[in-house]
Amino acid sequence: MTGIRRLAQHLDISIGTVSRALNGRPDVNEETRKRVLEAAAELGYVPNQSGRSLRQGTTNIIGFMMQTGAEITGQGDTFFMSVFDGVQTVFARHRLDLVALLCSSQEDPDDYLRRVVARGFADGLILSATQRHDPRLEFLAKRKIPFATLGRSLTDVGQPWLDLDFEGMAQTAIDRLVERGHQRIAVTRPHDDVNLGYIFVDQAASALEAHGLFLDPDLIFRSTPNEAGGYRIARELLSKKDRPTAILLVNESIAIGFYRGLSEAGLKPGRDIAVIGRHSPQTHFLSPSLTGFELSRRDLGIALAEALLATMPAFSHFYPNAELRKIWHEELIEGESDAFLLPHG
Template sequence: MKGIKRLAQHLDISIGTVSRALNGKPDVNEETRRRVLDAAALLGYAPNQAGRSLRRGSTNAVGFMIESNDETETNSDNFFLGVIGGLTGALLKHNLDLVVLPCSVNEDPHDYLQRIVARRLVDAVIISATQRRDRRIDLLKAARIPFIALGRTGGPDEHAWIDLDFEGVAHKAVARLAALGHRQIAVAIPDNEINLGYVFRDAFEDAMAHHRLTVDPSHIIRARSSEHGGYTIGNALLAMEKRPTAIVLVYEMMAIGLYRRLNEAGLTPGRDLAVVGFREGPQSQFLSPALTSFRMSLRDLGIGLAEGLLATMPAYADQFPQGFVHKLWPMELVEGESDAMVIGR
């Protein structure tokens, strides 16, 4: 009780208010909640239930923060499940448990993580859905909590990160389509501030320039990273006066919605519009024609994240002396029939 009492005295508010703020109760206003969380992080407060672990100096747990929203719950995306499988196995070898930290899309990711940090629930953190300017990184650095990011930011990379090789995917996709004679190529990117969209767009534009192709601004389509987003992309393409002959998708689930919308319009992927998807997922095997996409091992990515995180944790420095990991995860082209159409030169 001494910790929470000290925190209450520091803020000059009641112990009950501090407790309710730390536990996310709705009867505490946002200004007070933020003051409590900021002070808890500053003073190194942890709740009583974590006291025993703190006295040992460790919780023996690693947190994996992922975004949880309606789309994640309704589509059958297996990305995080595969990554978690690799993570769990790699951490178990070092007697570390993995705790999944699902942040609702309706909550600010920084505020959510700030609450986790204040409670000292885990020894280290893996963050995902990395934004172009991600305040969580400053928070973790200030709290001196080891972490690794699944995804780069748009700023200095003075921290550990692993990201998918979006540049490689964009260049391979554009090169393949250009070789088939396509000159009007569109790209679909997320409609949010996750940095991967900016990375992919820049790489796409570089690849187009390399092949001396012009990017039509109207052919850069922003949509949700979901099946519904793919359907929206189909609507956007059909409404265009100057329709592209090919499109590159940055998220695999978009292909499902796009296929449906094209079929409704009497169009066939690979015949009326060349489509290059992103990651080869279990759903893509049921698409017809077969989707050209990129393959990677989610399990190996999870293992890579675990080892990159362990390298930031002082207790494992001898076993993983490589320091901050900066790695682009390779992806292998899988040829399908969705981009089979050849354009006359």
């Protein structure tokens, strides 16, 4: 392993110039920067991160806060790992490390965040599972800690955010189902106060209203975002006297459990009930194939990381064109699960 002093001697340039080149500072010309990076790779340069952090007053760590617990098992497997890959792809350019901050479902998220901040653990944060009203955002803003959110909130302090296009998914799915003759359509939403549930249900209701239809409150099913939650939705739906003819599943993981619940009752998606959901790596193995929305989670992670760094002075010059707020579109992939048609009129 080679330190910065040995690298400077090898290149016959000052330690300061080598340091600025390695840290991506704009006051180093591109030819010098290229020489330094090539020599660093050739000699196996490894920075002294602890000393560097002490000198700069930074940790070179970005924390990603997410909730854990039995009720959300499955969500992390199908969504966050690919998002993490995209986020770390960006952070690696700047020798930053991503650390998952796992808040137990048994602990208050506000208390957990305050403890993390008090320890000075990270230079910036990414928050997920944004709530309808989220005091975490005001807490971080008051302490001038750089952060971005994966999801919107009515609590808005001007932070960068990226969110999935839940309005577009609800609108597209409702239009598709109504065109196929469905009028009694059910929707799902998360079990907690996460903001995406409000967005999704409100847009589904508006889309139905535009068609002269009504979203029956009895057909709004809450569930945990996992396979067990989907199974419970199926059992609850089957217990209705006047069952819906179609359903929209807002979370990726619940489709698998929902299919299982229908199968046990001798029902089949696309034949007995129309189903539109969201794709995960696991849903591609469902039969009949799921009609659902799909996106590149890795690209979402890249955009999220760039939006955060664009607000941090040490990195902002690298991302002058980063989109600080964006609704992330999901593409509808047609399958067989919504093949069930009803005669119009």
